[in-house]
Amino acid sequence: MKKLRIKQHTRTDFLTYLGVIILFVVMNILKSNGTLSRSLTGQLVPICCYMSMAVSLNLTVGILGELSLGHAGFMSVGAFSGIVAAMSLQNIIPAVPLRLAVAMIIGAAAAAIAGAIVGTPVLRLRGDYLAIVTLAFGEIIKDLVNCLLVGYDSKGLHMAFNLTGSKTIDDLGMKEGGIAIIKGAQGATGTTTIATFTAGFILVMVTLFVVLNLKHSRAGRAIMALRDNAIAAESVGINITKYKMMAFVTSAALAGAAGALYGLNFSSLQATKFNFNTSILILVFVVLGGLGNLWGSLIAAAALTVLPELLRAFSDYRMLVYAIVLILVMLTTNNPTLKTFFSRFKLHKPTGKEAV
Amino acid sequence: MFPKLVPMPSPNLLTERDADKTPILECINLGINFGGLAAVENFNMAIGRTEITGLIGPNGAGKTTVFNLLTKVYQPTKGTILLDGNDTHNMTTAQVNRAGIARTFQNIRLFNDLTVEENVTVAMNAHMHYNMWSGIFRLPGFWKEERVAHERALELLSIFNMADLADTKAGSLPYGAQRRLEIVRALATNPSLLLLDEPAAGMNPSETAELMENIRKIRDTFQIAILLIEHDMNLVMNICEGIAVLNFGRIIAKGTPEDIQSNPAVIEAYLGKQKEA
Numbered sequence A: 001m002k003k004l005r006i007k008q009h010t011r012t013d014f015l016t017y018l019g020v021i022i023l024f025v026v027m028n029i030l031k032s033n034g035t036l037s038r039s040l041t042g043q044l045v046p047i048c049c050y051m052s053m054a055v056s057l058n059l060t061v062g063i064l065g066e067l068s069l070g071h072a073g074f075m076s077v078g079a080f081s082g083i084v085a086a087m088s089l090q091n092i093i094p095a096v097p098l099r100l101a102v103a104m105i106i107g108a109a110a111a112a113i114a115g116a117i118v119g120t121p122v123l124r125l126r127g128d129y130l131a132i133v134t135l136a137f138g139e140i141i142k143d144l145v146n147c148l149l150v151g152y153d154s155k156g157l158h159m160a161f162n163l164t165g166s167k168t169i170d171d172l173g174m175k176e177g178g179i180a181i182i183k184g185a186q187g188a189t190g191t192t193t194i195a196t197f198t199a200g201f202i203l204v205m206v207t208l209f210v211v212l213n214l215k216h217s218r219a220g221r222a223i224m225a226l227r228d229n230a231i232a233a234e235s236v237g238i239n240i241t242k243y244k245m246m247a248f249v250t251s252a253a254l255a256g257a258a259g260a261l262y263g264l265n266f267s268s269l270q271a272t273k274f275n276f277n278t279s280i281l282i283l284v285f286v287v288l289g290g291l292g293n294l295w296g297s298l299i300a301a302a303a304l305t306v307l308p309e310l311l312r313a314f315s316d317y318r319m320l321v322y323a324i325v326l327i328l329v330m331l332t333t334n335n336p337t338l339k340t341f342f343s344r345f346k347l348h349k350p351t352g353k354e355a356v
Numbered sequence B: 001m002f003p004k005l006v007p008m009p010s011p012n013l014l015t016e017r018d019a020d021k022t023p024i025l026e027c028i029n030l031g032i033n034f035g036g037l038a039a040v041e042n043f044n045m046a047i048g049r050t051e052i053t054g055l056i057g058p059n060g061a062g063k064t065t066v067f068n069l070l071t072k073v074y075q076p077t078k079g080t081i082l083l084d085g086n087d088t089h090n091m092t093t094a095q096v097n098r099a100g101i102a103r104t105f106q107n108i109r110l111f112n113d114l115t116v117e118e119n120v121t122v123a124m125n126a127h128m129h130y131n132m133w134s135g136i137f138r139l140p141g142f143w144k145e146e147r148v149a150h151e152r153a154l155e156l157l158s159i160f161n162m163a164d165l166a167d168t169k170a171g172s173l174p175y176g177a178q179r180r181l182e183i184v185r186a187l188a189t190n191p192s193l194l195l196l197d198e199p200a201a202g203m204n205p206s207e208t209a210e211l212m213e214n215i216r217k218i219r220d221t222f223q224i225a226i227l228l229i230e231h232d233m234n235l236v237m238n239i240c241e242g243i244a245v246l247n248f249g250r251i252i253a254k255g256t257p258e259d260i261q262s263n264p265a266v267i268e269a270y271l272g273k274q275k276e277a
């Protein structure tokens, strides 16, 4: 038993990391010699965020096998708590990379708490209740942030809920020199943008690392087992609720970190950015890339974020071309001829043993 | 440091069967109703610690329902289940398993997208202790326990000569191998009572003969009790030390294979019917 066995998934995982690293290096070179268009350069951080979002949603949808329609809600929680953290820590942590890291960790923690609150009542139930509850969660978060007022002054954080619509940022009673961080429906304005492409790259790598290592540990096996057959999983002693929660909360936390980075990339950000359409968009990345297939999610997220940007030249026909590309992608991934063609490049050659 | 004391094998060892007379499982007046239908009623049974017991009866008699009651897939509406003397009435399916009952399913329920080895190691989950963070950051606890689990899985798979299938997806195994994998998976939870629901279903005579040997081997090596449901009378009469016959949810006879074969009520309710068919 001393023989070192390199499993197929180890190779796939390694190539996934390698692909992300190569992409990062290439993009950095293109950026520095000015080949990359301005608009595409501006898209680098959001692309990283969406790649990370797709991987973390794949943990819930592909690996756990539960449908979530509110992943953007967790991104929103992470974004606004990350912005508040970064803005109020400006004087306490002057080092920008450290402040960004702390903001992302706080964003992840806040989203994890939101995930636990959403998951606790729902994940004990059998059936597709998670979809409807996460859908509602996304909408509720949007409305809550829309009436949230947050400011920071020498006395610390000030927060109020503008439920009646009559309050303004002045009602927080801040001292001279205080800054408004979130102004209700106007969202976060005047945010110091500290997000960088390097941080985006690290985010994608960390997300991959967490999801892949979780998947190939005892927790991941338990999660995939209860997806494949819940009754059998229980019959071998697996606590279903515990492992569902573990996957769902981890997925929410990773979305929170991505949200924080996203939020700190724009000087102004509204809660409506993280609406139902965004949740569906991320779900499309996951479905298109393949359930449980993490490199598929990465490619789908990157391609579908860049594509509309590249197609800007066609302006009027942009959405049309976008739709056609989508259909073509779906056709080719299901086309038997192309499938056998592509399968020749697969790493894992089917052995005779499997055919038994 | 002193070396650990090594227990010397005594020339006077009793087999465990003789050493402990208390039953591993006891069912007292167990029953369940499905909307008026008494699927199981007044089910009384005691199983010794290393006994192989058969549960037989015509289709729809309630045999699988008994397994579902024992494993808490259904909550009994009446009666008590004592596992090693402990009442299981407020335990869940997972807790009952951790307390010592493992089972296979009549309709195979494997984790199809996991490999054969993963199907076995996932069943060792309750016996592994490294936490989520050790798993994510690959701390020493992860490597240590995963290596032990890997070796144990191959050992258990080799009972059925399946070790070389370890990296195959469970869903792509042929039918007979899937049934055997379910037994290995159940054994991986380290049970004291193993429930087998029609283990020989769909197997040819030579496969069944091999299975029969393996069931005996499992009992002898692991020193556990086995309760099995089976329609193959040859298998049941050959390997069971005790048999209970169920008909319309009630036990109509209990005894040794010889008693059962000559019991007129059984012949009428069960064996007689089979001859007609």
Ligand SMILES: Nc1ncnc2c1ncn2[C@@H]1O[C@H](COP(=O)(O)OP(=O)(O)OP(=O)(O)O)[C@@H](O)[C@H]1O
Pocket (backbone or CB within 6 Å): B034, B039, B057, B058, B059, B060, B061, B062, B063, B064, B065, B066, B106
């Ligand atoms: N969940 C349920 N709801 C309602 N009725 C049920 C349920 N489960 C089982 N039954 C009924 O209980 C009776 C016993 O079923 P059971 O599956 O235990 O039979 P069995 O002895 O295992 O038969 P077989 O040899 O065909 O497997 C049947 O009449 C069945 O229809």
Ligand SMILES: [Mg+2]
Pocket (backbone or CB within 6 Å): B063, B064, B065, B106
């Ligand atoms: Mg049955």
